[in-house]
């Protein structure tokens with residue numbers, strides 16, 4: 001069974017009440033439940049982690065180094081955290097960058113991702129479904145295209 005770490009960054013603990021026009025009504029617990037249900041059908045086991053602190057997110061990425069993949073929504077850190085980028089670059093596990101909103105349709109500063117170049121791909125703009133799509137992306141990584 002594949003093992004995937006689902007890592008969420010700052011303010012994503014507030015999903016459900018945080019700017020629902022941009023991020024929807026689902027709480028992070030609800031999203032994680034949907035992800036783990038989908039993961040079961042793909043024979044993937046998921047571990048979930050959320051932190052508002054950059055250092056804790058760096059440690060979570062390092063600890064996931066022996067997993068089969070990482071799904072990471074680094075929140076605002078996406079746009080400037082070289083430390084999280086370097087942690088992703090340092091480990092062998094493939095990472096998928098995820099965003100609930102379409103960051104390219106928002107403010108200019110959200111169009112920049114310092115972590116995208118060290119991820120296998122980016123999924124943004126599909127609401128909480130972005131996490132499910134990332135799961136399928138990781139599940140299919142070693143399949144021929």
Ligand code: DQA
Nearest residue numbers: 011073075076099100101110
């Ligand atoms: C986000 C987009 C980021 O720009 C923002 O800072 C977030 C959430 C998203 O999931 O759409 O916290 O990562």
